[in-house]
Each structure stands twice: as structure tokens, then as C-alpha cells.
Amino acid sequence: MTLASWGAVLGLVVAAGLLLVWARVSAIRRPQLAIRVLPYLRDLPELGGTAPLASTGAVGGVFGPLLRVAAHAVERVLGGAASVRRRLEQAGLDQSVHEFRVQQVVWGLVGFAVAAGYGVVRSLTGGADPLSSALLCLVGLALGVIWRDHHLSSQVRDRERAMLLEFPAVAELLALAVAAGEGPVAALDRVVRRSGGELSRELARVLADVRTGRPVGDAFDQWAARSGQPLVCRFAQGIAVAVERGTPLADVLHAQAADVREAGRRELIETAARKEVLMMVPVVFLVLPVTVFFAFWPGVIGLSLTTP
Template sequence: MSLAMWGAVLGATLAGGLLLVGTRLVAMRRVPLADRVLPWVRDLPRLGDGPAADVASASPAAAAVGVFGPLLRSAAQAVERVLGGATSVRRRLERAGLETTVQEFRVEQVLWGLTGFAVAAAWGLLRAVTAPGAAVASLLVCAVAFACGVLARDTWLSSQVKARERRILEEFPTVAELLALAVAAGESPVSALDRVVRRSGGDLSDELAVVLAAVRTGEPVASAFDAMAARSGLPLVARFAQGIAVASERGTPLADVLHAQAADVREAGRRELIEVAARKEVAMMVPVVFLVLPVTVLFAFWPGAVGLSLTTP
């Protein structure tokens, strides 16, 4: 091959490489469609969301269902038949802010129960080495451990609900004051809600984001806040949502309502703090009475007792 042919091949290769690099650079500079649309639909609910929706989840229960699906679903249905209370579980899942269906929660209960069963079975095997005749007792312990694991997941859900409600109460005065300031500055309730949701973070902000998404899909403001009041398990938050709904319907000054509700929440927090301090004061007396006081009395009377025993003939 002549030098001219080699030059043509190398030139074509270089031109193809430059063309590929230029095409890639142009594609990288172009904003994807998802990035252009996402800011406008970020706070809208996804299709299929809801308590009864069977959607994919990133929870360990969903991963376990993907591997041992039929067996875990059958066990979850058996737990549901035995325990019942699907409505209560669904409401507690909503109050806890968990994107988990009732079926996934039952699967998690089964997994917790299997964990307890495995621990009890390991203990039973170790015991069988030393006491071969304790097989029936080990089986009973395994069954009790499975039941305890199932009930422990339900108790943990109630703890999650209480922890989230406690965080909401802590965030409520600040969020209410921010809404009141935005409304007093001349913004509409929806614009003030949008500003507060964008500038704040937390569980209460997530609840308000759900309300904002419902309003932007065409639901009236009063209906969206009424749904929030029905969904919330806190009387203060329910009263807050109902107050905004009534103010939006009847034209009541919204800023005054929000300031008053924030003051009520702060006062309720002070009363709770005083009550907790009173209970802690009684608890603090226990080590003083049963530990410090006996040691003090011992230090005061022990030298005298020793002196008497030494001087006694």
C-alpha cells in the first residue's frame, strides 16, 4: 500500500473519531426530556400510589418477596387472617409516613418472626447437645419466638408513629410562623404553602407537600386540608388544617389564625415540659434515697460503731 493510501486511511480514521467526539459533546450538552419535565411534575402523586397499591418498593421485604415470593405471601396472608386489623395498620402506616402497603408490612412481620424463630432454633440446637430430651420445649420456644417477632414489628410500627408525631409537633410552630409571615407579606395560601415546602424540610413539610400536590391537581384548598386533618393523628395538626380550610372558605384572616395556633402549640409544649420535669424530679429521688442517703448514714455511724467495738472490754 502506498503512502497516499495510508494517509487516506489515517485521515478517514481521524475524521471519524472527531465526528464521534463532536456528536457525543452535542448529545451531552442537550438537556434530557426528563430533566426538563421533572421540575413541573416533581410534587405530583405517582399513578397507583395509595394504601392498597401493590407497587415495587426498596424495602427488604420487597427484596425477600422477590426471592421467596409465594411462601412469604402465603405466610403474610395467614398472619393477616390471624391478627386482622388491616384498616388500623394502613392508617398507622400513613401516620408513620411509610410508603409500604399492608401486604409488605405483613411480610415484614413474617420476616421478623422468622428471625426470632431462627434465634430460638439455634438456642434449641445448642440445648439439644446437652439435654437431648428437651425437643418439645424447644419447639414451644420457637413458636413463642415467632409470635414475639411478629408482634414486635407491630409494636415498632407504633413506635415509629409516635416518633414521627413528636417530630411534627416540634416542627409545627416554626412552619406555622413561616406560613403566617408569607401570608402577611401578601402571598396567597397556595403560594405561601409552596414557599414553605420549598424552603423547609421535615415530616410536617412532607405532609404539606402532599397537600400542595393535591391542590395543584385541581382539588380545592379546603378539601386538601380536610384530607390532611383526617389523615393526621394529632389533634393540634388536625385543628391547624381545619383552621386553614375554614379561613380559606370564609375569608378569615389567615395570618392571625396561624399565629394563634403556633402560640397554642408552644404553650402545649411548655406544659408538657413542666409535666415531664415533675415526673423526672420524682425519679431523681430514687437514687438519692436508696443509694446516696444509706452511704451517708453509713459514713456517719460506721466510725462510732468501730470505736465502740474497740473500747468494749
């Protein structure tokens, strides 16, 4: 082939490459159907396991598919989607199970990176074993995944503890509003607008359900179903029964607040009884030695001064 033929072939290859690049860029820049429809579906509830990743930047675009595949793998291995969904609702997190699995994968990768960094440091010092380093990385990955699940459980416990602390005051406010002549919905609205906290957010959800057309009793029954606290369930069921049967609601709310205060006092006494030995540790190992030291040190000094 002549030089002109080689130039023609090279020009055709370059033109074909540029054409492919232009076609791919135009396909990428074309808005997808999901992106065009998503603004009209923001108010609808998300389907479990189909929510996209929160990050839509370059990192989410590059690593999003891999994270989604890893999240599905974690879901197949661990399972328990119903338990995770219930705990997410109890923790007040606006997440789907799939997003939580993605977070577990990210935490696992962080644990893997920490273990890998430790393995690299050991290899630089000359005391690294490839098999032990690989096992350590796998253990770090598993611990990261498990720790995210444990952190979710701790978030649920912290939120339930905060709700129990807020419960007597909110119940008394509801009782005062009902005793002043307001209805259950108006009393809920007043308490939600005047208070803040985890319990107030749950009552705001109940109020939103009532305003969308759900009966008051059904809204409180649904709150009792998704709550994991016996006292809150009893409170919600008591309000539902009082609204349905016409029981004086103010008396029910006062009784519920008194029950919660008594339960908190009883729990405090039980906690103090369980930690009685731990409470004696500072007394035995700190206060008592200092007292003995101050009692006997002057006598020791006196004896040392009087003896020849």
C-alpha cells in the same frame, strides 16, 4: 432389545429432556405482561394487598411466593388492615398493607430462627426437651410478628413527637409569609422549600394535592383526617376554615403556634409531675450518701487518731 435399540431410546429421552428445558427457559425469558405494563403505571396509586414484593432478585424470586402466602395467612389471623393502613400513613412509610405483612413474616422468621438456635444449643448441652423447643420456636415466631406491629406504633409516636416539635416554627414561618402578602399556596411553597422535617413533608403532600386541582380547604381537611394528632387536626381545620370564610390567616397561624407552645409546656410540667419520684432516686441514692460520707468521714478519722 439390542444395544442399538437401547441407544435409540436413550437418545430419545435425552432429546425430550433437552426440548423440555429449552421450552421452559424460553418461557421464563419471555417478558410477562405485568413487567411490560408496570412502567406505565408507576404514577397510579397501588391497590391494597396487590403490591408485589420490593425485592426482584433471586431471593425474592425463590421465597417471594411463600412469603406472600404467609402474609395472607397473617392478615387472615390478625386482621385490622384499616388500622395498619392508617398507621402506615401516619408513620410516613410508602408501603402497602401487604408489604407490611411480609415484613411481619420476615421478623417472625427471625424470631423463629433465634429460638431454634437456642434450642439447638440446649440440645447440644443435653438439656433439651423437643416439646418445649417447639413451643419456644412458636413463641419466637409470634413475638417477631407482634414486635413488628409494635415497632410500627413506635414509629408513629416518634414521627408525631417530631411533628409537634417542628410545629411552632413552621406555623410562625407560614404566618410571616402570609403577613408579608403571599397567598396560602405561595406561603406553603416557600415554607416547604425552606424547611425540612416530618411536618414539612406533610405540608409538601398538601401542596401537591392543591397543585393537582384540589381546593385548599379540602386538602387540609384530608390532612386532618389522616393525622392522628389533635393539635395538627385543629391546625389543618383552622387553616381550612380561614381559607373558606376569609378569616385573617396570619392571626390564625399565630394563635395555633401559641396553642402548641402552651400545650408543650403543659405536657412538660405534667411529665415532670408524673416522674417526680423517679427524679428523687439519684438524689436519695447518690447525692445524699456522698454528702453524708464527706460530712462524717473526717470526724471518724479524727476519732480514730485521738483514741489511744
